Each structure stands twice: as structure tokens, then as C-alpha cells.
Amino acid sequence: MNGLFERKYIIQGIFIAVAVIITARLFYLQVVDDSYLLSANNNVLRKMIIYPARGVILDRNGEVLVQNEPVYDLLVTPREVKNIDTALLCELVGIDMEGFKRRMEKARSYSPYKASQFEKQIPATAYAKLQEHLYKFRGFYVQNRTVRSYPDSIAAQFLGYIQEVNDRDIERSNGFYRPGDYIGASGVESAYEELLRGQRGVKNVMVDVFNRPQGVFADGKYDTLAVAGEGLVSSLDRDLQLLAEKLMHNKIGSVVAIEPSTGEILTFVSSPSYDPNMMVGRERGNNYMKLLHDPYKPMFIRPIQAQYPPGSVFKVVAALIAQQAGVINANTVFHCPGGYRYGGGRAFMRCTHVDGSIPLVPAIQRSCNTYFGYTYARMIDHRGMPSAKAYEHWREAVMKFGIGHPLGIDLPGEKSGLLPSADYYTKRYGNTKWGSSFNISLSIGQGEMGITPLQMANIMAIVANRGFYYRPHLIKAIGEKKIIKPEFTERISAGVDPAYYEPVIEGLSRAVNMPGGTAYSVRIADIEMCGKTGTAQNPHGENHAVFFAFAPRENPKIAIAVFVENAGYGGTWAGPIASMLVEKYLKDTITLPKYIQDRIYNANLLPKLKTTEKKAPDTAGSTQKQASVNRAESNKEENVAFVHHSAVVNRFRHE
Amino acid sequence: MSNPNRNRLFGGHVDWFTVLLWLLLCIIGWFNIHAAVFDPEYPGLFSMNTNYGKQSIYIFSAMIIALAILIVDAKFYSSAAPLLYALTIVLLVVVLAVGRNVGGNQSWIPMGNFRLQPSEFAKLATCLLLARYLSTQSNKTPTFRNLLVGASIALLPVVLVLLQRDTGSALVFFSLVFVFYREGYISGQWMLIGGLSILLFVLTLAFNQWPIIIALAIVTGFGIYIFRKRRKVIASLAVLFVIAATYVFCVEFVYQNVLQPHQRTRIDVVLGKIDDPRGEGYNLNQSIIAIGSGQFWGKGYLQGTQTKFNFVPEQSTDFIFCTIGEEWGFVGCMVIIGIYLTLLLRIVNIAERQRTAFARIYAYGVACILFFHFAINIGMTIGIVPIIGIPLPFLSYGGSSLWSFTILLFIMLKFDSNRKGIV
Numbered sequence A: 001m002n003g004l005f006e007r008k009y010i011i012q013g014i015f016i017a018v019a020v021i022i023t024a025r026l027f028y029l030q031v032v033d034d035s036y037l038l039s040a041n042n043n044v045l046r047k048m049i050i051y052p053a054r055g056v057i058l059d060r061n062g063e064v065l066v067q068n069e070p071v072y073d074l075l076v077t078p079r080e081v082k083n084i085d086t087a088l089l090c091e092l093v094g095i096d097m098e099g100f101k102r103r104m105e106k107a108r109s110y111s112p113y114k115a116s117q118f119e120k121q122i123p124a125t126a127y128a129k130l131q132e133h134l135y136k137f138r139g140f141y142v143q144n145r146t147v148r149s150y151p152d153s154i155a156a157q158f159l160g161y162i163q164e165v166n167d168r169d170i171e172r173s174n175g176f177y178r179p180g181d182y183i184g185a186s187g188v189e190s191a192y193e194e195l196l197r198g199q200r201g202v203k204n205v206m207v208d209v210f211n212r213p214q215g216v217f218a219d220g221k222y223d224t225l226a227v228a229g230e231g232l233v234s235s236l237d238r239d240l241q242l243l244a245e246k247l248m249h250n251k252i253g254s255v256v257a258i259e260p261s262t263g264e265i266l267t268f269v270s271s272p273s274y275d276p277n278m279m280v281g282r283e284r285g286n287n288y289m290k291l292l293h294d295p296y297k298p299m300f301i302r303p304i305q306a307q308y309p310p311g312s313v314f315k316v317v318a319a320l321i322a323q324q325a326g327v328i329n330a331n332t333v334f335h336c337p338g339g340y341r342y343g344g345g346r347a348f349m350r351c352t353h354v355d356g357s358i359p360l361v362p363a364i365q366r367s368c369n370t371y372f373g374y375t376y377a378r379m380i381d382h383r384g385m386p387s388a389k390a391y392e393h394w395r396e397a398v399m400k401f402g403i404g405h406p407l408g409i410d411l412p413g414e415k416s417g418l419l420p421s422a423d424y425y426t427k428r429y430g431n432t433k434w435g436s437s438f439n440i441s442l443s444i445g446q447g448e449m450g451i452t453p454l455q456m457a458n459i460m461a462i463v464a465n466r467g468f469y470y471r472p473h474l475i476k477a478i479g480e481k482k483i484i485k486p487e488f489t490e491r492i493s494a495g496v497d498p499a500y501y502e503p504v505i506e507g508l509s510r511a512v513n514m515p516g517g518t519a520y521s522v523r524i525a526d527i528e529m530c531g532k533t534g535t536a537q538n539p540h541g542e543n544h545a546v547f548f549a550f551a552p553r554e555n556p557k558i559a560i561a562v563f564v565e566n567a568g569y570g571g572t573w574a575g576p577i578a579s580m581l582v583e584k585y586l587k588d589t590i591t592l593p594k595y596i597q598d599r600i601y602n603a604n605l606l607p608k609l610k611t612t613e614k615k616a617p618d619t620a621g622s623t624q625k626q627a628s629v630n631r632a633e634s635n636k637e638e639n640v641a642f643v644h645h646s647a648v649v650n651r652f653r654h655e
Numbered sequence B: 001m002s003n004p005n006r007n008r009l010f011g012g013h014v015d016w017f018t019v020l021l022w023l024l025l026c027i028i029g030w031f032n033i034h035a036a037v038f039d040p041e042y043p044g045l046f047s048m049n050t051n052y053g054k055q056s057i058y059i060f061s062a063m064i065i066a067l068a069i070l071i072v073d074a075k076f077y078s079s080a081a082p083l084l085y086a087l088t089i090v091l092l093v094v095v096l097a098v099g100r101n102v103g104g105n106q107s108w109i110p111m112g113n114f115r116l117q118p119s120e121f122a123k124l125a126t127c128l129l130l131a132r133y134l135s136t137q138s139n140k141t142p143t144f145r146n147l148l149v150g151a152s153i154a155l156l157p158v159v160l161v162l163l164q165r166d167t168g169s170a171l172v173f174f175s176l177v178f179v180f181y182r183e184g185y186i187s188g189q190w191m192l193i194g195g196l197s198i199l200l201f202v203l204t205l206a207f208n209q210w211p212i213i214i215a216l217a218i219v220t221g222f223g224i225y226i227f228r229k230r231r232k233v234i235a236s237l238a239v240l241f242v243i244a245a246t247y248v249f250c251v252e253f254v255y256q257n258v259l260q261p262h263q264r265t266r267i268d269v270v271l272g273k274i275d276d277p278r279g280e281g282y283n284l285n286q287s288i289i290a291i292g293s294g295q296f297w298g299k300g301y302l303q304g305t306q307t308k309f310n311f312v313p314e315q316s317t318d319f320i321f322c323t324i325g326e327e328w329g330f331v332g333c334m335v336i337i338g339i340y341l342t343l344l345l346r347i348v349n350i351a352e353r354q355r356t357a358f359a360r361i362y363a364y365g366v367a368c369i370l371f372f373h374f375a376i377n378i379g380m381t382i383g384i385v386p387i388i389g390i391p392l393p394f395l396s397y398g399g400s401s402l403w404s405f406t407i408l409l410f411i412m413l414k415f416d417s418n419r420k421g422i423v
């Protein structure tokens, strides 16, 4: 037995050995390998993103243009879904069985264990019903978010829209955006994205093995609060915008009104417009495609993207720079025999009147082509330098009025307009021996010249200010502190002394306020509005009606440009629209006779579309009218409705 | 013994140190069961309906049972052994008929709202009967016949428990092999052969049969080369190789054809043959994460997220060690292992100081059973043995298990306290 007694030590040795093996394994698991703590945290930690409220956008008087409205995303964790009343869920969410299966399949392919979106943006009314039954649907959760809402359904192209980020947005943002986030895609939403979006918050919650929330992690030590986006105060006047959109209903064109003393944009209409609420909610995708394929191209931001020959507004600029250059003065008289003869007498640019001997003020008032033909000839041919060089001087002076370059408005996609360089003509004519007669149509703002409605309104602001402007802008104050971007407070000179403006302003005033003036019918009682009707040449069809003005003459409050495409003579359509807007803004009433108002409200000036066109609105080979519509609205960079110089000249000649 | 009466209680010298270790384990168990079922939403709630509420009743009743055992005359256990054994065998048969299926095996007899697990008490009865049988033979030279009878006593409950598909509880009886070893029925060589065959078994499962056969052939060939001049050795090496190879084939055959698919999967997961963190490997994976995430100092009481949020399955019963590992860390694990090791070594020492063979053999049986539970339970939570559901003695939740272990331990203490007297 003594020998067997020794076996006690063997047995105890085995016990100790096993304990040592277990200890060694525990030492490895608990002390050496750090990865298990991470795994345990991954098990229980769920980072919940707290979406900040996007910044609200107000009009200049504090009226809400864009606000946020709660909607509810329904999430699903496929593995947790068991024995649910599928039919009831489908009914509550408003989908069919097929849709249910498709959504579940999609969620399962994303991850059976993680929650993913089942249905987006369920409106508050539908959610109320869903919530009552939600407890029956194990594995389904609701996450609330906000979507944009536009109480007055106005200013669609100005405000822009937001959309879900795409892969490129995510990549460019260095990971700031995640799939499912929203980003401003156009208009103010896009231009001020970084201010509006705010800062996402993160909440670390713990979940149990069934993914049920179990409270905050580490007392919220690692949580961050969501910071709401900055509110923006826009320069827009809601009431004026509403009226302008109503007036432009069923018309293609633009209205831009600027407060000259600040550069703030009061009205920004791109017509046809659309209800910005269409770009929100579950129908967004369909609506977006509808708008994209609308032959009238409502997504085209006409005030900054459409380009037209400036026409008579350019005569204002021409008169100002010619005075500054000293080639004419207020008393300079030219003889108008009903047109301007040039090119050694072989060519003729018609005037609308036979004006006889005409000084500057009536030349502006009556828009005498002859007067500005002579003026242009003096600017280019008689400066004691080669015409190419003189042209460059002239061009520089024109550019100071905001023509031929973007004004730098706080919206993406602004076009620069068109103003060719001297090199362009030198190349075209093969030598430098060209003179004013080679591009005489520029003298009256035709030919190879194009401006946007915004640029036109800005020219009026310069004239109203007698020589300077502020960069036109849409957002006048940012956030609680009402910060204004410094670039919008910088006064930009147009390079012409204030004194030279008086004869021009007098001419514009007479055009409206003197009996017989072209815009006499739209004058406003008690307000001295200075402006002019104009016509933008449209070689493809009916001309575009234009009216530009500012008011009142002293201490001006508003500068405005109205374009109505294919509406013919400016005085008929554009003039009354501008007049009503100016009066509304300055006096809050409209005195224009009711029948004129109604005529405008009810007019449908949309160019007719051929039925075949409807099917394929973007194909070539359309009618003249259709071509102009398409071209004017195309988002592509192209020179719109500009005719070759000689073509214009020919037109004048044969008229 | 300057004052023979000082430690005399219940008619003998009670080993208070062992009682202290027992009490310590019960209390630690209670706190960890509380942590395991702790619901962070209702932190202050104490309810008798929860596991820790019930466990406090079990612990309290275990104390009464312990007290009762110490009071009862030691002779009773020895004389009642055959009857007790017969009774548990009957119960094991009954449970096959009326047993309630819990967790894949039918080992419970429902008794009102309490469930009796006869296999727990089978360990006790087997230990007692084995001790009684072997002690009657202890003055003679161990014979193969005695070994066979003794082994039969242990194997009868194994068969019945296996029929209930409670593999874990069945395997426990094999730990009694140390008793036979200590009593001289099995030699050291056979123990070594047994150990090697277990090693071969595990290697075969891990690497399939052919690599093992090839490895064995290489080793045999090497041996033949070394002993090329000694024919007898060569012959025995050849015989050994044939036996080993046959064994390997048998293991593979059993593994492929006898084991249940879920058992095969569990073995495969532990052996690392399949990596399945969401299926069969899920429990093991979560268990290891829980213990590993405790790191050195642990997360603190009631702070274990794996535990609190139910990532670990059956965490108050079979996986209670996860809670300890997660909330008390390496330090806490060392304390638990230290207590168990101290208890096991103490029991062996107690066994050796017994004057009767009966008490010694019984005490060794207790040590073997506790050791097996300790090693396999902790081993499975840390992924070194397959997951077989057996409880951690005194720590795991459950009345049957706590009472049976307590009875097992205190009968030994009763014998020990009486060792000066006559059994």
C-alpha cells in the first residue's frame, strides 16, 4: 500500500497541471490578446446617428421659405422578423406583397443582422397609424428624420433641392457623408450646403443580443450632440416673388429684381417653375424624371443660365461708356434718316424711326439705332489707335457693367454671357483691318453679344446707383449672428462718372413718363420709374419681350429686368409685369387696370409643341419655335439665339 | 490534540477549511448568477422568481442538507450505499420514460415546479457503492475480476445517462479511473497508455485518420531501425503499430457514424476544423469574447456587457464562468481556480489521512468528480474542450447540481470528522 500512497502525488500533479493549462489559456485570452474587448464592444455598441435639423431659409421679412417637416423611415433587421402580419404591414406602409418581398430581399442582401431602410419618408399621418401597430412587427423600427417643406411652393430654382448623396459626393466629402444622407443639389441648398447641413451627432447605445436598445454607453461620454444647420435669411421678398410667379405663369422667361443699394435680389423667377415640394417625399423620383423630361425645362435656371442679346439695355451702357471715353457728350447730336449707313455707304442698319437730328436723351428714350451706330463708330474707328485696340478698350468698359463674365451670384451654374474679344474678330476676318462696320450690330446690343436676365437687372442697378453695384446675392444674413458674406458688401465701380448717368436716366424716365414714350402705358402714378421696353432678337421665332427699369428715380429702391420669351414686343407683356411688380414693391398696391392684369395672368405664351416633339423633345429637327425653346433651355453651354453679325445686318437691310 | 473536544462537533472533527472553501464558492456563485440575470432596466429588483432569488433558497437548503449529513451517523452511508445505488438506477430508468427534454437531452424529472436530475445523484450513489465494493477487497491483491466489477458499477449509470443523450454527465463517471489507479487496479503504464490513446483520439479527430496512420508508421519505422538487432522489440513495435492503427480507424468510424451531427460539429468547432461564429461556434465564440474582454482586472460587478445583454447562452448555469471572466477579469479567474485547486488538493490530502479504505476511496471519487466538472466546464468556456453541458460545482445555478455536490462533499467531511472513530 505504501507504493500506492505515492500515487497521490501523481493525481495531485495532474490536478495542478490542468489548472496551469487553464491559467495559461486564460492569461492568453485576458491579458495577451486585446481583441476580445473590441469584439465585446462591437457586440453591444451601436452608433446611432442623430441627424441635425437642416437650416431654415427665411425671406427678407422673416417669412418662412423652407422649413423642416418630420417624416419617418421604417427600418428592418431581417433576422429578427418572425411571424408578422405581412398583409397588415403592407397596408399600413402602402405597398403590395411584391414590394414587401423586394424590400425584404434588399435588406437581407445588405445584412440579415443589421438594420437597413425598409421604407423611406413615411409621412406623419401614415406614421400615426403605423405606430399603433408597430409592436406587432418584431424586427421593424422607426427612425425619424426631417424633410424640406415649402409652405408657399415658390422660388423652386432659387431654393434648389436636396437629394440623397451619391458615391461621388461621399468620396469628395472625405467620408463626411454616408449613404442615405442628403445633400443640397442645386440652388441655395447646394450653394450653402456646408452651412445648412449642420453637424451630425452620434449616440452610442448598447443593444442586447436581440438588438434591442439597452441604454446609453458609458453615460454618454462618447456621444456628440447634433448641431442644427445655420438658418439663412434670403434677400427674397416672398410677396413679390409670389406675385411675380403668378404673373409669369404659363410663360417662359425670367424676372430678376435687385435692391440697388445692397445688391440683394428681391425676386428671382425662372419660368416655368415647379412646386419645390415635388422634390420631397416618396414621389420624388418620379417627379424628378418628369421635370427632367419636361420640354419647357423647368430645371433650367433661366435668370442666370439663359442668355439673350441685350438689345436696347445695351444702348444705356453704350451711352455711358462713350461719354466716359469722351467721344460724345449730353449735347452730341447725330442725324437719323431712318437708319445708319456704313461700310462706305453700302450697308444700312435700320432705325425704328426717322428721328432726324437727335441728341443723346431722346436717343435713349426712343432707342435710336442710328445714334448708337455713330457712337460705336466713334468708339472703335476714331480713337487714334488701331480698331482692334480700340475695341479692347470698349470691351473692357462694357465688361465693367457686368457683361461677359459671371457676376458671382451665390448660386451654382451662373453663365457669363457673351462678349467676344478683339482676337475673335481678327481671327474671323483674317487680319486686323476690321472696324466698327464689321460688327456694327454690337452697337445696339445685337449680334455676338449675350447677357443673362440677372446681368440685365444688374445694369439697371448700376444706373440706379449712378455708377456702381454690389454683387447680386440671394442670402443676406447667415445664422443667429446675421453674418453677411464680406464679398457682398464690396462696392464695385462700373468705371463711369456719376454725372454721365443723368442724360441716360432722363432718357429712361421719358420713355416711361412722357406721353408718347414707349412704356407710357405702364407708368406708375406718383413714382418716377425709369425704364425701357426692349426686344431680344430671336432668329428662330417670335422675339422675346424685355423690360428693364429702376424706380424711383431718386433714391432708387428696385431695379428690375423681365424677360418673356416668344412674346413679341416688350411693351405688351414684359412692361406691365415689371410695372406691377415695381408698384407692388414700392406701394404695395397695383393700379394697372384690372383687364390688363387679368390678360397677363391668363395668358398662355408657352410655345406649342408638336405632338411628335412631345415624345422626343430633345431630338433634333424640330420646328423653329421648338428649336429656340430647346436651345434657350438647354443646360449645355451654348450661345443662345445669337445670330451671325452678317445675318443680323441682312435682316435690318431687308426689313 | 491538546484539546480533543475543541473541534468536536457533530461527533467528530469537521474540516472547517473545506467548509469555508465550499461556502466561498456558493457565495461567489450567487453573486455571479445575480450578475448573469441582472436586468439593467430594473436594477433594484429582487425577486424570488429570478435565478438568483431561487439560488439563495438552494444555498440555504444546501446548508441545512450539509448540517443534516453531519448529524447522521457515518455508518448509514456505507450501509445504505447499495440501496441508494439501486434507487438512482431506477430513477435513471424512470427518467428515460417520463423525463422532460431540456436542451437536447431528457434528464429531468418534473416534480411540481422543481426538476430533479437523477444523473446528479447517480454520481453520489456510484461513488458510495464503488467505495464500499473496493474497500471490501482492499486487503487483498487487486485482481482483474475486482476491476471488472468495480468498472461495471461505474459504467451502468454511464449507459443509462448516455441513453438520455446527456453525454456530459456520462463522461463524468470516467473520471473515476483515478480511483482505480490510486487503489492499484490500474498501473501507471496503463494510465499512460490511456492518456496516449486520448491524445491519439484528439489528434485523429483534428487531422483525420490517414495523416495519423502515416505519422505512426514513420515512428514505428524509426523504432524498428534503432532496434533492428532486437527481434523481440521489433515484433512488439509491429504489434503496437497494428493496435494503434486499428484504434485510429475505430475512432474515425465512431466519429463519423456513431456521434450525433451536432456533437460532431461541436468537436469540429473546438478543434478549429470549422469556423462558424454564427452557428454552432456562436456559443463558444461569445463565451471566449466575454472572458477575453474581461482583461486583467475585469469590467466590474454588473458591468459585463456580454453577460448583461445575454450574448452568452446559459450563462447562469453552464457558462457561469464567463460572467466571472468578464466582470472580474484574469484576477477573478485566478481566485476561482485557486479556490478549486486548493479544494481538490485538500480533498486528496483528506482522502489519504482516512483510516478506512472506504472513506479514502470515496474521497478520491469526490475529488475525481469535482475535478472533472471543474476542468471540463472551464475548459469548454475557454475553448479547449468541446462544449458539453455540465455545471461548475457550487457556482452554477441550479438546485439539483448544488445539492448533489454539497451532499457529495459533506458525506466526505462526515467520514473525515469521524476518522478517529470506527466506521
Ligand SMILES: [Zn+2]
Binding pocket: A336, A338, A339, A351, A352, A353, A354, A355, A356, A367, A368, A369, A370, A371
Ligand atoms: Zn433713329
